[in-house]
Amino acid sequence: MSESATASLSxxxxxxxxxxxxxxxxxxxxxxxxxxLETEGPLKVDVTSVTVWDPxxxxxxxxxxxxAYAGQRQLELLGTPDSQTQLFKLxxxxxxxxxxxxxxxxxFTLKNLRSTLADIGDDLLESLEFLGATTSAVxxxxxxxxxxxxxxxxESLAQAGPQAMGxxxxxxxxVGMILAYLGAAQLQQFGAAVFVADLVAIGMLxxxxxxxxxxxxxxxxxxxxxxxxxxxxxxEEIDAITTLGINPLEFLVVPRMLALLLxxxxxxxxxxxxxxxxxxxxxxxxxVTPLQYISQLDSAITITHFLVGxxxxxxxxxxxxxxxxxxxxxxxxxxxxxxxxxxxxxxxxVVYLIVADAAINILCQLLGI
Amino acid sequence: xTEAVISVRELxxxxxxxxxxxxxxxxxxxxxIFVIMGGSGCGKSTLxxxxxxxxxxxxxxxxxxxxxxxxxxxxxRQKLRQNWGITYQSGGLISAMSLxxxxxxxxxxxxxYSKADxxxxxxxxxxxxxxxxxxxxxxxxxxxxxxxxxxxxRAIALDPDILFFDEPSAGLDPISSRRLxxxxxxxKESTGASVVMVTHELPSIFAIAxxxxxxxxxxxxxxxxxxxxxxxxxxxxxxVRQFLNRAAEQAAAGGDS
Numbered sequence: 001m002s003e004s005a006t007a008s009l010s011x012x013x014x015x016x017x018x019x020x021x022x023x024x025x026x027x028x029x030x031x032x033x034x035x036x037l038e039t040e041g042p043l044k045v046d047v048t049s050v051t052v053w054d055p056x057x058x059x060x061x062x063x064x065x066x067x068a069y070a071g072q073r074q075l076e077l078l079g080t081p082d083s084q085t086q087l088f089k090l091x092x093x094x095x096x097x098x099x100x101x102x103x104x105x106x107x108f109t110l111k112n113l114r115s116t117l118a119d120i121g122d123d124l125l126e127s128l129e130f131l132g133a134t135t136s137a138v139x140x141x142x143x144x145x146x147x148x149x150x151x152x153x154x155e156s157l158a159q160a161g162p163q164a165m166g167x168x169x170x171x172x173x174x175v176g177m178i179l180a181y182l183g184a185a186q187l188q189q190f191g192a193a194v195f196v197a198d199l200v201a202i203g204m205l206x207x208x209x210x211x212x213x214x215x216x217x218x219x220x221x222x223x224x225x226x227x228x229x230x231x232x233x234x235x236e237e238i239d240a241i242t243t244l245g246i247n248p249l250e251f252l253v254v255p256r257m258l259a260l261l262l263x264x265x266x267x268x269x270x271x272x273x274x275x276x277x278x279x280x281x282x283x284x285x286x287x288v289t290p291l292q293y294i295s296q297l298d299s300a301i302t303i304t305h306f307l308v309g310x311x312x313x314x315x316x317x318x319x320x321x322x323x324x325x326x327x328x329x330x331x332x333x334x335x336x337x338x339x340x341x342x343x344x345x346x347x348x349x350v351v352y353l354i355v356a357d358a359a360i361n362i363l364c365q366l367l368g369i
Numbered sequence: 370x371t372e373a374v375i376s377v378r379e380l381x382x383x384x385x386x387x388x389x390x391x392x393x394x395x396x397x398x399x400x401x402i403f404v405i406m407g408g409s410g411c412g413k414s415t416l417x418x419x420x421x422x423x424x425x426x427x428x429x430x431x432x433x434x435x436x437x438x439x440x441x442x443x444x445x446r447q448k449l450r451q452n453w454g455i456t457y458q459s460g461g462l463i464s465a466m467s468l469x470x471x472x473x474x475x476x477x478x479x480x481x482y483s484k485a486d487x488x489x490x491x492x493x494x495x496x497x498x499x500x501x502x503x504x505x506x507x508x509x510x511x512x513x514x515x516x517x518x519x520x521x522x523r524a525i526a527l528d529p530d531i532l533f534f535d536e537p538s539a540g541l542d543p544i545s546s547r548r549l550x551x552x553x554x555x556x557k558e559s560t561g562a563s564v565v566m567v568t569h570e571l572p573s574i575f576a577i578a579x580x581x582x583x584x585x586x587x588x589x590x591x592x593x594x595x596x597x598x599x600x601x602x603x604x605x606x607x608x609v610r611q612f613l614n615r616a617a618e619q620a621a622a623g624g625d626s
Contacts, residue, residue, distance in 0.1 A: 147478070152465070232464065240461035243421055244475050245447045 003051070007032055010046075013039040014078075018049035021057040029060050033067060043068050048079025058084070062091050069095070123348070130326045131318075134257060137249040141258070147246040148254050156259035160221050164267060167216055172204075172271035175212050176278025179203045184286045193286050197296035200279030205305040209272040211357055214316035217264065218349035222324035225256050226345035229328025230338045238329070253329065257321040264317035265310045272309060304369060312360055316353055323349035372434075374399050374531060374563050375420065380429035382415050389415050392429070393591045395582050397531075402557060402564045402577050404597065406612070407584035413567040414458065416584065417535050420565065421455060422446050451479050454524030454562070458535040460516040462508040468495065468519050469504035475526045494522040498552060514545040518552070525556055532557070534566040543572075550576045571615060583609050 005019040007027045015036050017029075036043055045061065061077070065088075068075040080088065141148050183199035229252060232238050241248045280293050288296075327345035331337040373396040382389040389412040397403045405413045418424040420431060422438060430439040433449050441449070455461070462471045472491045476482060482490065495501045498518040508516055517537060524532060537553065538546030554577050557564050568574060574581065574597050581600065583593040585608065593600055593609045601613035 155465070235459050235464065236457035236461040237463050239418075239421075239423055240455070240457055241463070242423065243450055243453070243455050245450055245478050246474075 009035055013041075014044045014046050016049070017045065017047050017057070018051075020052040021050060021054040022052045026056060029064075033064050036064075037067060037071060037073070042074035042076050044076045044078060046078040047084075053081075053084060058087060058091075061088070065092055066096065126330075127322055127326060127348075127352075130329075131322055134249055134253055134322070134325070137247060137254050138257065140247075141250060141254050147250040149251070152251070153255035153259060156255045157263065159224065160217070160256075160259040161263035161266065164217060164220060164263070165270065167220065168213055168267055168271055169274055171212050171216055172209065172274040173278035175208050175271075176200055176204060176275030176280075177282045179208060179275070180279040180282035180286075184282060188286065193283070194288050194292050194296055196279065196283045196286065196288060197293045198300040200283070201276055201297050201300040202305055204272045204275035204279070205301065205309045207309075207357075207361075209275055210268045210309045210312035210316060211353065213264065213267050213271045213313065214320060214353050215350060217260070217267070217317075218320045218323070218353060219346055221260060222320040222345045222349045223342045225321065225324035226328040226331070226341040227338055229253075229325060230331030230341035233328070233331050234333055234335060234338060248329070253321075253325045256325060257318070260317040260321045261314060264313045264320075268309055268313035272306070308360075308364060308369060312357065315356055315360070319352040319356060320349045323352055372399055373397065374401075374434060375565070376432040377420075378430050378432065380416075380419065380431065381427045382412060382419055382424070383427040384415075388427075388589055390584055390589050390591065393582075393584070394429075395591065395594055397563060397565055398580070399563055400561065401580045402554075403566065404574050404578040404581040405565070405567045405584065406569060406574060406581055406597075408586050408612070409569065411584040411586035412589075413569070413584060414535055417533060417565070417567045421453075421533065422450075451527065452530040453533060454527070454529035454531070455533045456517065456520040456524045456535065456537060458539060460508065460520040462516060462520055462523070464508050467505050467507055468500065468511075468522075471508070471519065472523045472526050475523065479527060490526070494526050495519070497525070497556065498522045514541050514549070517541065517549060521549075521552065521556070525560065528560055528562075530562055532562050532564045534564065534568075536568055536570070537566065538568070538570045546570060547572070547576070553577065571613075574613070583612070 003019045005017075005021045005023055005026050007015065007017045007029055009032055010016050013036070015032055036045075043064070045064070047061075050057070065075050077085075077088065179200045180196050183203075184193055184196045187193050187195050187199070229238075232252070238248050238252075241251055276297065280290065283293050284290065324345040327341040327348065331341035375397040377393060377395050380393045381391040382393075393416065405416055407413050415424065419426055426439060430437055432438060436445065436449060438446065438449060462468070463474070466474070469488070469491050472494050473487050476487045476490060480487075491504065492501055495503065498521050500515060500519055500522060503511060503515070503519070508519065511519065521537075532553075534553065538549050541549065550572075553564065553566075556562070564577075566578070578597050581594065581597045582591050583600070583604075583606075584590075585592045585606075592606050593604050597613060600609055602610075604610050604613075
């Protein structure tokens with residue numbers, strides 16, 4: 001057993017460090033460092049009698065070197081073994097970088113409401129800018145002066161339409177059933193179970209058909225857009241497109257946006273129909289006959305309800321496409337950026353959707369639609 | 370008399386407040402194989418992006434022939450770009466399009482050729498880089514070296530005056546990278562194009578460059594310019610000599626294998 005670690009200041013202001021520094025409990029050096037830094041002349045540290053070296057001691061000595069450097073003092077280490085001298089040389093070869101990382105994201109810091117709101121404001125402004133640029137690209141496309149390729153458009157149509165029908169089928173039937181259960185439980189108390197048809201029909205047409213379809217499409221297609229475009233950004237494909245003289249908005253964003261705008265209203269109508277069917281199944285279970293259900297639907301469904309849903313679908317499609325494409329086009333150039341863009345696309349889209357839905361409902365209420 | 374095809378005047382590049390390089394000035398002459406070299410993170414690719422107009426200079430200007438590129442509008446820039454061929458570090462092929470569609474893209478964009486003509490020209494360009502028959506493959510279905518060559522085929526689709534390469538042989542094995550160097554050299558000779566290349570693949574520099582600049586990451590300045598062989602012997606900067614001598618060793622080692 002070697003003797004335990006010690007550190008002390010000698011009469012001639014040398015810091016003497018000795019013993020086995022691999023022990024669990026070590027003497028504190030900080031106060032000795034402070035005293036040492038108050039002395040005149042070069043800082044001298046004698047480590048000749050250190051029997052066992054340990055990273056903790058090495059780190060402390062490096063810390064002292066940094067302190068000495070900051071105070072423009074010379075540090076002399078006496079009696080370091082060769083291996084330690086090497087290590088020390090390596091560690092001190094490059095001075096520590098004085099700047100800060102570009103994005104220092106403090107974990108778990110509570111941002112205040114003001115800065116959050118400011119972020120949302122910036123985000124909204126950026127989206128508007130993007131919408132402006134895209135609108136002019138759409139106009140050029142409609143005038144037939146655009147770099148949009150037909151194949152890109154057809155692929156986007158397939159992706160935003162037929163390929164989404166499976167999941168839309170599932171969600172709309174279930175949402176129809178949920179609406180029916182929700183209403184039936186209340187309406188049965190008044191013996192008015194038959195009005196469940198009104199509830200399901202109006203609920204699907206005006207609200208849930210469009211909103212649920214939009215949320216599914218935001219998660220499915222909006223995220224896919226963001227992932228595709230940000231991957232293209234990472235692969236320098238967007239640079240290549242730009243330098244080939246093709247406007248990347250026309251080439252990549254317009255077909256995706258148009259595809260979603262065309263497909264969403266159709267999907268909303270599809271979702272409405274399936275939701276009503278789902279509601280019929282539940283209503284049947286509550287003792288409403290199919291004939292009653294259908295005749296009730298006849299009075300409940302109006303062209304206004306239907307159009308409100310379809311218009312909502314169009315607006316939601318625009319919002320999803322903007323959120324997805326913007327996140328993708330503005331993504332950084334590394335693989336981490338792809339994941340970030342996808343998340344951003346979905347979160348932004350869902351927030352936009354809910355805010356827009358609320359706004360449209362308030363507007364409809366005010367206009368008496 | 371040779372004339373400058375690209376003149377860079379006191380170019381300062383920065384990402385926001387982070388300075389990358391300052392006061393970079395050089396000329397690329399017609400017919401040059403011009404190499405932008407320097408250690409990792411010195412701003413080589415950033416300089417190339419400035420030359421291509423993908424990034425805007427913080428200060429200074431870039432002139433192509435008679436035209437001031439930095440002060441040109443999007444339309445004028447696009448006219449200039451028609452005469453360029455560019456391959457990017459990762460190839461930059463459009464991943465959703467087949468090799469034939471990728472190579473056809475500049476032809477469809479800028480030429481008035483018929484569909485059948487374009488198909489023939491695409492086959493020719495792919496044959497030049499040894500990829501005829503791969504027309505219907507997607508970029509993801511071929512190897513990295515083949516992707517680089519396919520990107521080269523797209524770059525030469527319009528017989529450009531200037532070819533830009535960003536790290537053409539990065540990530541390739543020594544034999545493939547030598548083959549790509551040879552290919553670039555042959556294409557350059559047959560088309561008479563000027564070549565601007567970013568690389569730190571050292572053998573490439575000696576194999577093909579006749580003019581070069583060295584960007585230094587620490588001082589954030591261009592510290593040397595000239596012929597790389599001359600630089601290697603006579604540069605007053607030890608770091609440049611070191612960089613290039615290491616290159617010579619690698620080139621020699623590559624030649625033995």
